[in-house]
Amino acid sequence: MKYQEFQPCALLKPYIKCYYLFEVSTEVPFEDQAFATGCMEVMFNLGSGHWQISTGNQFVTNPRVELWGQIIQPLTFRSIGHNIMLGARFFPHTAACFLQDEIQQFNDGVTDFHVIGGNGVQILHEQLLEAASLQQRLALLENYLLDQLTTKAKHWNKFLLVNNVMRELQRDDFFENITQVAHRQGVSLRHLQKVFQEYTGLSPKLYSKIHRFQNSLLKVAQQDLSLTSIAYNCGYFDQSHFIRDFKTFTGFAPSSFSPERSSVLFASPNK
Structure with missing residues (x-):
């Protein structure tokens, strides 16, 4: 598993938290979970494998270009084969500046970005696959986003x-x-x-809870503070309040979180 982040140009810095490259190549499926970050993302699969999400009792294969909405409930995903995910992570309030659709409709789901972006997304995906270097791929993605920001800017x-x-x-x-x-x-x-x-x-209250959860997640991953200290440092009323919120966003208690077996820290906007 390989993960790298790259900074956008000055014009896009207020809108794009980072670009990233997430590469996974395994003979057996690599399974993981995504938690609430408060951010939306667009990912282009430039590998030969399959990226899947769990829907009830089965996994379904994601589209080759996917828009991740606000993930509120924990979402299980897995990688099969060789996947190279080139992504753009928006700030919590900036994906709306590039999309004409109602943002809330994408919550807790992965959507085919080809359907939303039309022919322009298809052309971009083909160009990314043909690009000879990572630098060329980042430039193509950035030019596309600059164009979308110009034509779809909100009030x-x-x-x-x-x-x-x-x-x-x-x-x-x-x-x-x-x-x-x-x-x-x-x-x-x-x-x-x-x-x-x-x-x-998101509502302001829910966003505030997600932001506080992400702060606590990073501290839990450090494994050098007690749960009481984490609760206090992150603004929870008490330890039980912290554990309750952590379970809401992950499905398990903070004492059960294993950072070495998870990729969720990569996506944290609070790191």
Whole structure:
């Protein structure tokens, strides 16, 4: 398993957290889980294998170009054969700047990006497969995103509102009611919640919980703090509150998490 991250150009830095290359090559299926990150991603499979997700009692093969919506419930996936996943990870509120569809409809699912992006995505995928180097592939992906941002940019005032609210929700010392945040931003609570959901697919409260969970996940992976200390450092009311939230987003207790057997830390926007 090989994972690398790459930074976008200056024009895309406010929208793209990173590009990444995730390569897995195994003779037996490699199985893992994805947890809530608050971010959406687009992935192009440039390998010869298959990328699959679990739907109930069976695995289904993903499309060759896939859009990952907001994953809220833990999602099991597996890699079969040789997969080279070239991806773009958006910030929690920026995928909406590249898509015309309602962001929330993609929650807890993987969608065929060919269907959403049309012929342009098909052409890009073919170009990525034919590119001679990683640098060429990154340039192709970046040019596509720049073009989409130009043609599908949303209202700037709404974007700035969500950006400002997210900064407040991400503070370690944030314990306020979201109504107070709306008041400081000069908008009604209803308007704030509507715009926030429009851009992120999440309510402000759920986003705040995911952000706090990701902070706790990184600390659990370090394996050098007690659960009580992690709960305190991450802003939970107590240890039981922390464990309850951790179970909600992973399906198991923090004491059962094995970072050496998981790829979820790669995708964490909080690292």
